[in-house]
Structures are given as structure tokens and as C-alpha cells.
Amino acid sequence: MKSPSDFELSRRKLLAGSAASIALTAAPSIVNAQVPAVEAAVADVSAEWKVSFTVNGTARGLTLDPRTTLLDSLREHLHLTGTKKGCDHGQCGACTVIVGGRRINSCMTLAVMHEGERITTVEGLGTPENMHPMQAAFVKHDGYQCGYCTPGQICSAVAVLDEIKAGIPSHVSADLNAPPQLSNSELRERMSGNICRCGAYSNIAEAISEVAGRPA
Amino acid sequence: MRSFTYERARTPAEAAASAMRKPDAKFIAGGTNLLDLMKLEIETPAHLIDVNGLALDKIEPTQEGGLRIGALVRNTDLAADTRVRRDYGVLSRALLAGASGQLRNMATTAGNLLQRTRCPYFYDTNQSCNKRKPGSGCAAIGGFSRQHAVVGASEACIATHPSDMAVAMRALDATVETVRPDGATRTIPIAEFYRLPGDTPHIETTLMPGDLITAVTLPKPVGGKQIYRKVRDRASYAFALVSVAAIVQRDGTGRVALGGVAHKPWRVEAAEAQMPNGAKAVAARLLADARPTRENAFKLALAERTLGAVLAEAKG
Numbered sequence: 001m002k003s004p005s006d007f008e009l010s011r012r013k014l015l016a017g018s019a020a021s022i023a024l025t026a027a028p029s030i031v032n033a034q035v036p037a038v039e040a041a042v043a044d045v046s047a048e049w050k051v052s053f054t055v056n057g058t059a060r061g062l063t064l065d066p067r068t069t070l071l072d073s074l075r076e077h078l079h080l081t082g083t084k085k086g087c088d089h090g091q092c093g094a095c096t097v098i099v100g101g102r103r104i105n106s107c108m109t110l111a112v113m114h115e116g117e118r119i120t121t122v123e124g125l126g127t128p129e130n131m132h133p134m135q136a137a138f139v140k141h142d143g144y145q146c147g148y149c150t151p152g153q154i155c156s157a158v159a160v161l162d163e164i165k166a167g168i169p170s171h172v173s174a175d176l177n178a179p180p181q182l183s184n185s186e187l188r189e190r191m192s193g194n195i196c197r198c199g200a201y202s203n204i205a206e207a208i209s210e211v212a213g214r215p216a
Numbered sequence: 217m218r219s220f221t222y223e224r225a226r227t228p229a230e231a232a233a234s235a236m237r238k239p240d241a242k243f244i245a246g247g248t249n250l251l252d253l254m255k256l257e258i259e260t261p262a263h264l265i266d267v268n269g270l271a272l273d274k275i276e277p278t279q280e281g282g283l284r285i286g287a288l289v290r291n292t293d294l295a296a297d298t299r300v301r302r303d304y305g306v307l308s309r310a311l312l313a314g315a316s317g318q319l320r321n322m323a324t325t326a327g328n329l330l331q332r333t334r335c336p337y338f339y340d341t342n343q344s345c346n347k348r349k350p351g352s353g354c355a356a357i358g359g360f361s362r363q364h365a366v367v368g369a370s371e372a373c374i375a376t377h378p379s380d381m382a383v384a385m386r387a388l389d390a391t392v393e394t395v396r397p398d399g400a401t402r403t404i405p406i407a408e409f410y411r412l413p414g415d416t417p418h419i420e421t422t423l424m425p426g427d428l429i430t431a432v433t434l435p436k437p438v439g440g441k442q443i444y445r446k447v448r449d450r451a452s453y454a455f456a457l458v459s460v461a462a463i464v465q466r467d468g469t470g471r472v473a474l475g476g477v478a479h480k481p482w483r484v485e486a487a488e489a490q491m492p493n494g495a496k497a498v499a500a501r502l503l504a505d506a507r508p509t510r511e512n513a514f515k516l517a518l519a520e521r522t523l524g525a526v527l528a529e530a531k532g
């Protein structure tokens with residue numbers, strides 16, 4: 001099976017090729033005939049962009065079609081496939097990464113919008129030999145079944161504990177002006193942007209509670 | 217997603233001028249609504265102006281005793297600002313009731329105001345939609361309209377505005393500040409910012425092409441109990457069916473705005489005179505011109521009951 005990046009690459013080549021053949025006014029090739037004229041015409045406005053950012057402590061430079069999302073740049077260009085694509089529309093949280101210390105959906109932002117920023121993916125939190133406490137707690141509490149949502153859950157959970165520490169309130173905080181509690185309902189509300197199709201929620205909540213230092 | 221050229225703007229005036237110069241240009245801030253729509257080719261800008269480098273990310277006190285919120289202040293930071301929590305609780309609450317933690321970390325003040333409807337027919341490019349494709353018709357009228365507007369709608373469009381934040385901003389009488397491509401600035405009271413659909417539902421605000429929002433200003437705090445109550449199909453991470461933003465003073469007077477019922481945050485100042493008389497009286501006035509469909513008529517009762525719960529909470 002072709003990976004999406006192969007597809008993107010070949011599509012881009014195809015477009016560039018067809019634009020070039022129009023320029024040369026060669027007899028229309030089969031490829032050329034299949035590409036609608038409008039697409040050929042816009043192909044050259046999608047100039048490539050250089051972007052550099054730090055991923056898991058390593059400086060990385062990429063030359064990208066500006067349409068590339070941060071998620072696709074991580075998975076398809078840097079081959080960091082820990083971060084998952086679930087919905088690609090901001091609805092599931094599988095693509096959650098930490099940028100500049102804050103969790104975001106990497107599918108809903110362009111890579112070129114992150115020049116100079118510090119990005120942490122699940123691979124950067126820990127390794128199988130040296131797991132982050134949140135990763136270890138997910139293993140201990142069986143905080144997953146298929147595991148597809150797990151990298152997003154773990155990145156989100158790490159950031160959630162920082163958000164509570166920073167005093168950021170949530171929808172369920174009873175008092176906006178008091179420091180937020182580490183209660184189960186707080187953790188659940190804050191994790192609601194991470195959907196688990198397998199329904200491992202109660203084990204996920206236990207894993208996070210353990211790292212937070214309270215019983216679930 | 218269609219191809220586009222990309223630019224990082226350095227000053228607000230430059231961003232606005234560039235938007236005027238380039239046909240089909242769009243600003244991109246958090247990207248959480250625009251990219252969603254670009255992936256579906258509902259939005260097809262030929263040029264993207266990234267405004268994230270503009271220094272519009274501060275919340276500053278105004279001379280009048282209010283707050284000036286930069287267009288790029290993230291929803292998380294606005295909700296967590298200690299002054300907003302203390303003096304404009306309804307705004308914190310509305311923000312925290314919207315989207316998810318990850319999305320609020322990206323979403324900006326201006327982007328939130330300008331997010332587009334969640335009408336499912338607007339999202340489905342196989343359906344007719346006057347908002348997406350002017351003149352093509354409205355598949356929601358006569359279709360599944362449970363989520364749609366009950367008041368202020370037209371024969372052309374019955375969509376609602378999905379923002380929670382905007383409902384609180386309406387109750388707080390916020391003003392939107394813009395810079396025009398020629399460098400001129402404008403101040404638009406939020407009451408005049410959103411348009412009803414009429415026969416041009418694709419024109420949603422009174423902004424002119426190229427206008428860049430630079431800030432949203434809140435007047436001096438008005439005190440009172442500030443409550444945002446959102447009713448939705450799940451307890452979290454869902455758009456409102458009906459929401460109520462209320463500021464209730466000790467004597468029972470105050471302000472209310474509704475979300476989820478119209479093409480814009482719905483506030484009728486005359487209805488507020490009824491606040492000491494209870495929710496039924498307020499709702500009757502607020503929704504006097506309602507024309508619900510069979511599927512969304514439940515919103516009328518839901519709005520009245522939600523108002524009732526909010527007024528009771530304010531007393532308690």
C-alpha cells in the first residue's frame with residue numbers, strides 16, 4: 001500500500017509535470033489530459049516553504065507544501081508515527097502533541113505556523129526502556145485496548161496536570177477564583193477532547209489519578 | 217485542500233493591506249475552524265495570511281476601567297485571566313464550556329468570533345446551502361433542523377452561530393476593534409457586529425473585506441452574579457442546543473443573551489425589563505418573534521427552562 005506521503009509526492013510531481021508540459025506546449029500527454037486545467041494552474045502558487053522547529057529536543061528543518069499539517073509533517077516527513085490521525089478535524093484528540101508546553105491538536109494547524117517552536121510528541125516523553133511516569137501508569141492501569149488513542153491521551157494527560165498546576169479553571173470548577181481541584185470530575189472534563197473508541201476511560205482516569213497523586 | 221500561497225504578516229496594517237491586495241485571501245489565527253473548512257473545500261482561500269506573529273496577544277486595562285483583549289489572545293488564556301475570572305465570570309464560563317482543552321489552547325478571540333456555523337448541510341458539499349453557495353437553496357429548511365435557529369431566521373437560511381464566547385461578549389456589551397487596509401481603525405459594538413441571514417446568509421458580519429480584528433474591548437465591570445448555562449447533547453465537548461449568558465444584580469435586574477437559537481447571539485434589551493418577573497416573562501419577550509420548525513420547537517421550552525434555572529441559581 002502506498003503511504004499518504006507517497007501519494008502527496010506523486011500528486012505534486014504530477015501537477016508540476018503537467019504545468020511544465022503546458023508551458024512547453026507539448027502534445028497533451030495522458031497525464032496532462034487527466035488533470036483539470038484549474039489544478040494545473042494553481043499548482044505553481046503552492047510554493048514550498050522552509051520551516052524549522054525542535055522536535056523532542058532535536059532541531060529539524062523541513063521544506064514543505066504549506067498545506068502540510070503539523071500532524072502530517074511529524075508522521076509523514078519526520079516518521080514520528082507515535083502521534084495518530086483519527087478524525088483529522090479536531091474532534092478526537094488522537095493527534096495531540098505538546099507545543100511550547102501546551103497541548104494542541106496537531107491536525108488543526110499547519111506545520112509552517114510553528115517556526116522556531118518546541119514540539120514534544122509521545123516519543124519525546126519517554127522510551128520503552130525509560131518511560132515517562134504517565135506512560136508507565138497507562139501500562140500499569142491498562143489505560144487502553146487497541147492503543148490508537150493512547151499517544152494523544154498520554155500527551156494530553158501530561159499537559160492537563162500542568163494546566164491544573166498553573167491554576168487554569170475548567171467547566172466543572174465550582175469556584176472560578178479558587179485553585180482547581182484534582183478531582184475525578186476535573187480530570188474527566190479536561191480529558192474530554194480525547195475520545196477513546198474502545199472506552200478505556202475508567203482505566204485512563206485511574207492512570208492519570210495515580211500520576212497526579214490521588215486515588216481515582 | 218486547495219493550494220494557497222502563504223505569508224507571515226509582521227504588522228496589523230500590513231496584514232490588512234495584503235488581504236485587500238490579494239484576491240481570496242484569508243487570515244489564519246488558531247486555524248481550528250478555517251483549516252477544518254479548508255480540508256472540506258468549503259473555504260478555498262488562494263492566499264493565507266498568518267497573523268500569529270502580530271503582537272496582539274495581550275489583555276490590558278483600558279482608561280475606562282475595562283479590558284482590551286488582543287485578537288490573538290488564546291481562549292485558554294482569556295478564560296484563565298484573573299481579571300476576567302473575577303470581573304467577567306460569564307466570559308470565563310462561556311469559554312470553558314466550549315470545544316476542548318487542546319482547541320482552546322489554539323483558538324483565538326478573533327477566530328472564535330468569526331467561526332462559521334455548524335449546520336450539517338453547510339458542511340456537506342453535496343447539499344444545497346445558500347451560505348456556502350449563494351443562490352443554491354437551503355437544504356436545512358424541510359430537512360433535519362433540530363439544531364437550527366428558532367428566531368431571526370429567513371427563507372434563505374436557518375443556521376445558528378455556534379460560538380459560546382460571543383454570547384457572553386454580547387451580554388457584556390463588548391466592542392470589536394478593527395484596522396482597515398488603508399490603516400484606518402474602526403470600533404464596532406458587538407450588537408452591530410453580526411448580521412441576521414436575510415437573503416445574504418453568506419455575509420455574516422459587518423466587517424468589510426480586508427478588515428483585521430485587532431482587539432475586543434470590555435467596558436468597566438458591571439458586577440452582579442454572572443452565569444453561563446449551556447445545554448447540549450453530551451456533558452462536554454459539544455455545541456449548544458441552547459445556552460444562556462446572564463448577569464443578574466441583587467435587585468433582580470440584569471441582562472440575558474441566548475446562544476443556539478439564532479444566527480447571532482440573541483439579546484433583546486426590552487426583554488430584560490421583565491427579569492424581576494421571572495423566566496417565563498423574559499422568554500416570552502425574547503422569543504416573541506420565534507418561528508421554530510417542527511424539529512426544533514423544543515428549543516423554546518428549553519430556553520425558558522434554562523433561563524428559569526439560571527435566574528434561580530442567581531438568587532440562591
Ligand SMILES: Cc1cc2nc3c(=O)[nH]c(=O)nc-3n(C[C@H](O)[C@H](O)[C@H](O)COP(=O)(O)OP(=O)(O)OC[C@H]3O[C@@H](n4cnc5c(N)ncnc54)[C@H](O)[C@@H]3O)c2cc1C
Nearest residue numbers: 090245246247248249250314315323324327328379380429
Ligand atoms: C471539535 C470542535 C468542537 C468545538 N466546540 C466548540 C464549542 O463547543 N463552542 C464554541 O464556541 N466553539 C467550538 N469550537 C470552535 C472553536 O471555538 C473555533 O474553531 C475557534 O474559536 C476558532 O478560532 P481560531 O483562532 O482557531 O480561528 P481560525 O480558524 O484561525 O479562523 C476563523 C476565522 O476567523 C478569521 N480570523 C481569524 N483571526 C482574525 C482576525 N484577527 N481578524 C479578522 N479575521 C480573523 C479567519 O480568517 C477565519 O475566517 C469547536 C471546534 C472544533 C473543531
Ligand code: SF4
Nearest residue numbers: 335345346354373374
Ligand atoms: S441553514 Fe443556512 S447554513 Fe444551513 S443549509 Fe441552510 S443556508 Fe446553509
Ligand code: FES
Nearest residue numbers: 086087088093107
Ligand atoms: S486527528 Fe486531530 S483531533 Fe482527531
Ligand code: FES
Nearest residue numbers: 145147196197198
Ligand atoms: S484504546 Fe482503542 S481507541 Fe482508545
